[in-house]
Amino acid sequence: MTSYNIPKILLQHGWLSFRRAHYFDRSMGVKVLMVFVGFIFIWYLAMAGALLPRLLVHVFPDKEPHHAFFSILLYLYAADLVTRFFVQSPPKQLIVSYLPLPVSRHSLAGFILLRGWFSIFNIYLFPLLIPLFMRTLLFPLSAGAFWLALLGCFLLGAVNHGLITWFKTWPGKQARIAALVLFIAGAGVAGGLYPSAFMSLSEQLGRAFIAGNPWAFMLPLAAVIFLQSLSKKGLIQSFYDWAGSGHTSAPAGSSRIEKFFARVPVFGPYWELEWKLIMRNKRASGGIKQWPLAIIGIPLFLYFAPGESSSQYIYLLVMVAGGYGFYHLQYAFSWESRFFDLIASRDTNMYRFIRAKYYFYALLAVLQIVPMLILIGFAAPNMVLPMAGMSLYVTGVIFAFLFYTGINNSTRIDPNKRASFNFEGTSGTLFMTILAAMFSVIFLMIIAFFLPFGMEKSIALVTGVSGLAFILLHPKWLRATARKFERKKYHNLNKYREK
Template identity: 25%
Template sequence: MLILLIEKTNSIQMKLKHFINLEWKQYFRSAYWQKSMALNVLLVFVALYFVVTFLALGIALYPILKDTFPDQDPLNIVNSYLFYWFLADVIMRFFFQKLPVMSVKPLLTLPVKRSKVVNYVLAKSCFSFFNFLPLFAIIPFGTMLLGNGYPAVSVVSWMVSIFIITLGINFLNFIIENFTSETELSFLPIIALGGSLFALNYFNIVSFTSLVSGAISSIYDTPLLLVVPLLLLVVLYVLNYSKLKAKLYLDSSLKTKVQEVNASNLEWTRKFGDAAPFMQLDLKLIWRNKRPRSSIFILLIGLLYGLFFYPNPVYQDQSWMFAFIGIFVTGIFLINFGQFIPAWDSGYYKMLMSQNIPYKQYLKSKFTLMAVSVVIMFILSIPYVYFGWNILLAHLAAAIYNIGINTHVILYAGSFNRKKIDLNQRAAFNYQGTGAVQWLLGIPLMFLPLAIFGGVYALFSFEIGCLVLAVLGLVGVVFHQKLMTIITTKYLDSKYKMIQAFGQDN
């Protein structure tokens, strides 16, 4: 019996080691990993910042609370805020944490049990940064409690309970994602749920603060109650296990929803000449797929962006910001859709490039679509004239700048895109396909026109600043053909690199 148990343990360890080895090779053999090194280094510094912040919080929290509230127990104060901590953790994980996945389909043709693969994926999620970050605050704070005479068993039980709840939130996040991923604007349910819980607690309808504080205090007083959050953790794990295992089949991706497609012939696009067929493909792609369709919903957010600033008296005397707002309002589609050109076509890019199609004609359709969106957004933003004629002037100058300069900038930047996009993934807060190019694009798209307008505004006047932006945009329009030739040449030079990169999984 002992020999069988040892053999079973060794088998599990070998499979785990094999899975880790496969993912390690996948990462370093991918064409895009070197392109992401700068972004990875930046993320490391961000992670270190949060680690140091939480560590400083854990060390300083006890003495600060003791000095500020000498008549209260610091541990009880911390427990009273745990509800807000857990609620914030759920929301942050929903937006930023994704279930770690593997390229499991090749494994399904091999003698590897599906249960082993699912267990590995779920176990890997336990090593998320979100799970270990709270420890940098919990452990120092618990050490301070021990140093001030608190019972060791109770303090350890308190720390373990917080960590178990954190792991439970980790698995709860994947269940929430599973239920919301099929809906448009999938972030709305979690925002509504989080807002409702906060409101119920804030207005003392249901005191979740007291409930959570009381539960954690009970575990502190009676360590045997640790079995309750532990059982909840097991239940959440089993639920995730059953859902993932049920979907782990070779033909699972072939099962599609049957629905009626309301197609349009898009006859009006014929006015754009040889770019019309590609514009029709782009418009159909946007309307029929989750991820690009988010560009349409975000148009409303961009159109209403000015309402955060123009009615506010604080910004009435800050006219230098109007051009920045105008760039964003009139260029919201250009920025959101354009930053992933040509990655939107990554699923069939190889086939597209094998056709006898002039590359310049392909890029012309993208330019035309973005330029038309700028014109439409400017027309829709005309009612902002209610807040002053200078706002309308700034929006006009920003629209011309977007058409003449930013369209060419974003097309040129697209030649550096190397990450594939799955069009059927959820739209909201999906960072698939996002790399260093997308992060750096904000500088020339948003901050460069702001710097130009702000500098001219400071030296001369608001009207001269608008004129400079408009003139720069007109220069871009005049030299459009030359700029497109340069951009096309760059795409042709990067053509085979993009084909290779888009053929791999991110």
């Protein structure tokens, strides 16, 4: 094999790894559902893009819609950077098996950098930008302005891509965390303390794009090239870490939280194990690390959101009101799939195991929801009662539903494999379960509509009372769940063992 062929072969392998990924290995029904949800997502973005000019005129009455949009362009890409920080990861999992082969490290690094560009994060804003620019640039101005604006936005996204790739591939974690936090904090302070100056700079940049000013394109392009060359250097050094020679940074029993959980009577061993499972696996910890952001972000969203009624945001409330458990319990017992043989053959009672799990996620929900409710009290006081009612509903009714139906999800998952978007553990049943959980609130809203207390109080009352009833009756449904698990035990253990 000549070195000439290697980039081509690596690209072919990259394509095969994408094409043969778990999420394509699904039934036709699930694929159709996934495509449908994808279309809904794109549709929402496109609608937002089409309607945004009207909102911009309303907020900035003295500006042209495209100038108004350009003035918030840098804020949009700052938000994009923060999103990428939490979710985007380089495709480094592909590389370890190539390291011992006669492939140069430069080729490998180049391949990773190239493969990294095939990321949804580099295109996901375009369904919003294209209709927006069509309405504000293509028809009122010119096709040239339209294309130049799109190119400029692509370059801003590319700078973010370059920053995240550099951040996530460079060895020496503390230095890069410090650098990126400084960068984001600097942008945040600039945007927060001097909003008019920041917005003016942002608008000038947008105007420079559509005017075809070469510097507006050269500067981000130079930044991308610089960041990519830095990343390549860092990547070559990072290979050693990726090969798995690194030690754990947290020695046994070093965490105070672990020690606290371990001391809890009866449920201590299970809680300690649950906490370690979450914190020491990429896929599980990815979700929980986003929670501090959600505690601040949801009240901020409710503060700025134009709607007055909680019913407008009912699905958002369902998703956040159960805390981390709503996400985690969707995969119920698959998190333990890799060692369920141990659990099943040791002196562990299934009812105690499931009860410990429920109490753990109910406790996490309380820890996450209480500070969020306090902030909502300042940001959107009318949302406090509905949010509190919804918290009881999710930790009671929805958790019961997720536990009971979760036994039907017998997929083996590797909690350490991927930080986000757990397609490996997604099944048609799970998909329908989540849809059912989300849409269950429609019935509550119908009931609330007929109550004489006003919509806000009625929603809070209906969700709160039904949730409380399930929380008080939890021994009954947990026992039923444990009995169901025993009935499906052999089937699930067989599935968990399938590699």
